[in-house]
Each structure stands twice: as C-alpha cells, then as structure tokens.
Amino acid sequence: MIDRRPAVIVRCAGVADVIAAVKFARAHGMVVAVRGAGHNVAGTSMCDDGLVIDLSAMKGIRVEPQTRTARVEPGVTWAEFGHELQAFGLAATGGFVGTTGVAGLTLGGGLGWMVRKHGLALDNLLSADVVTADGDFLTASDSAHADLFWGLRGAGGNFGIVTSFEFRVHPAGTVLAGMVMHPLSRGRDALRFWRDFESAAPEEVTNGALVFTAPAGLPLPEGLQREPIVGLGGVYAGSLEEGTRACRPLREFGPPAVDMFQPMPYSAAQTMADFLWPRGFLNYWKSSFLKSLSDEAIDTIVDFCAKAPSPRTVVVLEHNGDGAMSRVAEDATAFGHRGWRFNFLITSVWTDAAETEANVRWTREFWDAMQPFLAEAVYVNYLNEVSDENMRAAYGRKYERLAKLKARYDPTNFFSQNANIKPAAVAAGG
C-alpha cells in the first residue's frame, strides 16, 4: 500500500554515516525519513522526494550474559536478536513476529511474548545512543538526558535517531509455546473460554487469540477443513512443568481440533506466527484497546470473520495490559496506555490490488460494528495512518508534555515522518 519515491537513500553502516546524513539533509533543507526494519504499516519510514536514512544494515548485537544486558543496533529484527540471546539461554520481550524491527517496535512500545511477565520492550530499555536533529550524539538514560529518555520510550522517532539500544534481558531457554485450534463454527465458545481463562492466568502466560485461515499450500493439521480457524495460544515464560499445568485447561477445552503446544526454544516461539504476515502483501489495519471483551464483542468478531473477503486476513486479540506493564507508573514513560487488558487488531491482508476496495470496505464495516466495545485508546505502533486525532488517542494527556519535549529537541520538526508530535510552539501558532 506504500508507494513512495525518495530522492536519496543513505544506507548507513554506522553512527558516522547517520550524523553525516542528518547534516546533509539539514544543509539542503530535505524532508527526512528514518528506516529501521521497515515494518510500519503507516509507511512512516519512507518519504517522497526526500532523504531516507536507512539503518537496516546496522546489524550489530552484543550480549553480556554476566549482567543480563544486550546492545543492539537499529537494523536488527527480533528474530535476529532472539537467535543471539538464545545461545546464552536469554530472551527479550520482543515482538510476536520475528521479522519486525527492534528499533521501531521498542520506540513505540513493544508488545511481545513475555510482556505480561517482563513488561514492554521499552520497559527493558536501559539506555539509548541518539543522533539528534542537529547531528549531535548523546546517550540517554534515567541518569543522563532523562527527559529525552522519557520521550524516546513511547514516542521515539520524534526526538532523534537511535543508533544503539541497551536492553535488560531475561533467562528463558526452552519454553512451552504453541496454540490450540478450533474451527470458527465453534469460535464463540472457544473465545469466551479463552477470555475467562486469560483473566485468571498467571503472568508467565502471554497468549493471544487469532482468527485466520490456514494459507493455501500449507499442510492443514488433521481435524481442520480449510475454513477460518480460531487459534488460542502463546508462550509460558517459566518452567515446562508449571507451564504444562497452567496451560492444561486451555489445551483441554473443546477439545480443540489441533493442539500444537510443545516445548521449544524461546527464539522459535518468537517466529512461530511469522507465516501469517509474509512480506510484500497489501495491508490495511485497524486497532484499539478494548473497554471490555463482552459476549456481544465476541459475537461481532465471529460474525465478521465468517465473511472476511481475504483468506490472508488475521484478526487478533492480545492479552497484555494486566501484567508487568501495568505495574510501571503511567507517567514513567511516554507510552500511552498501560492498563487495558485486551488489545484488538484487524490486520486485513490480501494479494491482489483489484481486491483492495472489498477488503478496505469490510475492514471499515467491521471497525464500525466494534465501536461500542472500543476504548478511546490506541497503540501507536499499530496505526494504519498518522493523524492528530490518532496521536491524541495514542498519548492522551501526555501529548502536551511530548509537544514541549519535541520543541526542545526538534523545534523545526526535522523528524516529521513518524507518529508525529508537533513541536509545542508550532502547534500554538497553528
């Protein structure tokens, strides 16, 4: 869906290239976009006519097992980071999909398979090296440039270019992970059971509910037709024994048509959902936290999924907001919303541009029907488009503080191709 033509793409090999690119763009008054792994569905890492600072070749990773910390450059994906960590029996919250970039995901929040146990990716960020809008270099942490560090954790792309992330990481090794599958015809009961199971699940459990169709060409597990499937599962971030006990009710309910839970390296769990979102397809997304996951909300989800125009579309319910991320004070970081238990996401995915209208229409009708159940709160990284209204829904009352911080670190809005916060003075002047 993103078809932009920049004038120049600078493929950075290191910090010196980033500084040079920033100074060049400034000297020539160019629009700048910053690209990590290029996963953002709003297409904010590309621009027309301007200069793209492409960080995707900056792939350095260094794990410090003694201190359980790791340093990561901004071109690294979660699958790459997970692979390095696994060699030391360590893991990071990460994303639910391995192809997503560490940079963009962390700077906006970071929901992943250990979010209920260890918080958001940005809750585990210890420091960040940043090239500012003037081409200066500094390190931000709780003890240096603390205001910048606050803003980077949630509204990251607005204040500078992060060239290195320092994370706290966690022991993981082998975990119990996977999902059970039910046909959509039994989806109402399965989703109701999942909601109630999740509400009592220990924090080691980070699970989602997905409605999808097994892609053609992929062998279909025995017991399922090629029809929409409700998949329920995720990761137990603890011992295999406790995980087996904790996940038993979910694995027995129904019983499911298929049970794919099994012990696996955490790095494998991080890529187990990758097949659902291959590169190069057309995407149109809508997302919001849920006020409640009522029976009526579940009925609406099942009804719309039964008539999804594309077999590539995936509808997601994430359970994240009542674990570790909710124990971090709301004002400790710029990240917008910590307390909502469930996040709802329609990822409409299709392959043929001739089908765009049908898929966009279905997504909008589905979205309209879900309105009674949605909170006025969105996760910035799942936004399909950037607008002032969306930014307010993403940051709520923190928006004003972010606008002041933006005026301090980037008064000319040099970093404008992102989930953009307008500098306070500019906003005041219209």
Ligand SMILES: Cc1cc2nc3c(=O)[nH]c(=O)nc-3n(C[C@H](O)[C@H](O)[C@H](O)COP(=O)(O)OP(=O)(O)OC[C@H]3O[C@@H](n4cnc5c(N)ncnc54)[C@H](O)[C@@H]3O)c2cc1C
């Ligand atoms: C298939 C798929 C699955 C996803 N799964 C998850 C998930 O499980 N959990 C989750 O939380 N999110 C998820 N997301 C959303 C994801 O967090 C965002 O799309 C995120 O922006 C991706 O980061 P990126 O580096 O890949 O993207 P990019 O498109 O490269 O960058 C995204 C934004 O961040 C800015 N940026 C990138 N790098 C830097 C940097 N080093 N310094 C400053 N600004 C920078 C860019 O300018 C851009 O505005 C998913 C997205 C997709 C498409």
